[in-house]
Amino acid sequence: MTAVTPDQPSVAPVGDPATPGAPSTGAAPGPRTVTRDGTAPAASGDVAAFTGSRPDPRYVDHRERVSFVRAPFAARTWREYGYLWLAILLAPFAFTYGVFSVTFLVAMLVPVLGLVLAGWVVVGGRGWGSMYRSIARSTLGVDVAAPAPYVRRKGFWSTLWHGIGDGTGWRAVLFLLVTFPLAIVGFVASTVFLAVGLGGTTHWIWSRWLPLQQASDGSWHRGASFGADWFVDTPVRQLALVLAGLVVLWLWAQVTRGFAHLFRVLTVALLGPTLSSLRVADLEESRGRTVEDADAKLRRIERDLHDGTQARLVAVAMQLGEAKEQLASGGDPVDALELVDLAHSSTKEALVELRELARGIHPPALDNGLAVALETLAARSPLPVTVDVDPAVEASGRLAPAVESIAYFCVAELVTNAVKHARATGVYVLVERQGSGRGARLRLRVRDDGQGGARVVQPGEDGHRSGLAGLAERVRSVDGTLDLTSPVGGPTVVTVLLPVRV
Structure with a gap:
């Protein structure tokens, strides 16, 4: 353990649970020592602080929180249901493109020239990914970062292998294939729950226009039938169906949000950048900034040496030269001594500047x-x-x-x-x-x-x-x-x- 404070009135260290963030009202005698034995307040309070998960750099979540009670009536739920509509409408075309990408690549394995076209088909999956990311941004409330753009390589073979091996394009193709059955199941399940819920809650309104049905005992009834002889045509049964419809509506909201979340996860995982690519891009940017900072630091040191230390050393040389000339010509020794004294002071100032520059490069x-x-x-x-x-x-x-x-x-x-x-x-x-x-x-x-x-x-x-x-x-x-x-x-x-x- 090492604890140091300057020699002046001290305050309780910030982060000490005994006085969190508050300065003392009087001077404390001597430095404040913080122990590391596990019982000292500062250490225990500090180690417990600053916890929490870091956000995923691949996306930004803009979804508003919706309670279970408000779920069927929230705009978020209906936007997510709208996404299921868009997904089912696009699914046949997207699935066809995905299947075509795979089959066309296999078919072009023999004619090598056709592999270039197959590579461009794979790269074309990026366009589908961009469209689905845009849809997810407006309907699912998640803003997925775009992957690194495709850069065409020079040379035939480089273009060929770079296109066929485009990881972003293949992940987009996989998204098109995987979401096809998910779009069908999600849309059908969500729509069935919505239709049943709305039908149950409004049955008492439209049941009067249903055709008459005869029970096994010969009686006639007008309303939904469950089995051969059970009809919803009494006030009690109508109320029970309304309550059941409300329950199904709340279940519809949860089913819709569940399928939307699956699409959201697939969008982030397959259409966004990978964590490794983000890491590489971050390190490249950091390396570039570090090189720029190092270059700027070298220029600053050069400027400080040129404008400061070098100028002082030039002045020292001139002062010593003038003193030398005076002594050589038999001039006044007092004037020569003043020049030497001035040169001595300038030398000490130059040493201070050099010491500060060296400390800025590497503290001794x-x-x-x-x-x-x-x-x-x-x-x-x-x-x-x-x-x-x-x-x-x-x-x-x-x-x-x-x-x-x-x-x-x-x-x-x-x-x-x-x-x-x-x-x-x-x-x-x-x-x-x-x-x-x-x-x-x-x-x-x-x-x-x-x-x-x-x-x-x-x-x-x-x-x-x-x-x-x-x-x-x-x-x-x-x-x-x-x-x-x-x-x-x-x-x-x-x-x-x-x-x-x-």
Whole structure:
């Protein structure tokens, strides 16, 4: 365990359940120490916080919640029933295209030139997928992300194999084949339940126009018959049929929603991007941003060296040269001494600038481990910062240098944000190791008691990108994750998961 606060009036660490998010009213004597024995409030409260499932990146769910009582009358239920109508109307054509895609490919195996056309037929399944995603967006309330677009390769064989092996097209063809029986069963079942429910609830209105029927005892009846001698032609039986019809209507809503959910799952699974493709695209984007950030950082260092340190060193050389000339020509030694003194001061300032540049590239404190570096960072902060490092983090060996550097700069950026923007009175930093072996991960959790409202501003929003967006890109470059929770009024909680080994 490591806990550090600056030498000034301290506050209770943010996240301590005893005083959650509230600063103390008076100065506390000395630094606040946080233990890791499992009984300390800060540790137990922190480990239990920030749980929940991450949303599926393949789709966005826009469905409104509908209670069981309102289900038959909700617009969502009728939109989903409309989807079943569209599905049954499109199913014969979609199924025909799917069967044609498979049979045409088999038929073209002998004439190789025909395989190019078969490949284009497979790629054409993407158009069906786009149409079904659009229908799902408007009727099923789910916005499925589009897969990566098809890119035509150069060369005959590349075009041939890339078309035949188009995974997105084949998954769309599979969707067309699988949903054919589902569309028939779903439409028939839902329509039967709806017809029976509406018929039962309105039987008392239209039964008067039914033809007379004779029972086995010779009596005549007008109404629905169940069996040979049981007719719904009395007020009690009419009421019972109405109640039964209402029950069936509620069942119809559930049946419709069930079949719609099956279509929704198939749409996401077969017509959306795969998790592996999203991962590849995310890593490619992250790699590109990381290269851009690295290039920008190098340009900034070059600019700082050229405009700052280099200019100072040039001035030092000129001052020393002028002092040398004065001494060589027998000039006033006092003036020469002033020039040397001025050059000495400029040299020290240049050294300070070089030290700051080097610290921005790689903090020297990291040479002694992440815990020591965070201690130094906390001691320099103008805010009280409590750092709680799990001994298991470094007990199992040093982290990868890239992971240590990213973890350090994440904490540094978040503490800086708390000082500049959050109006916080204290920051709590938790560092712990999760798991073991190749799947082990480093978990950082930084919490401040500021005003909240922080968000990740990507390029294109407000004309700039926030520091949090840069942190997210830096974390993603090593396949890590960054989660932000910052409601208006606070507190702001940022959780970063990093692999122990890159």
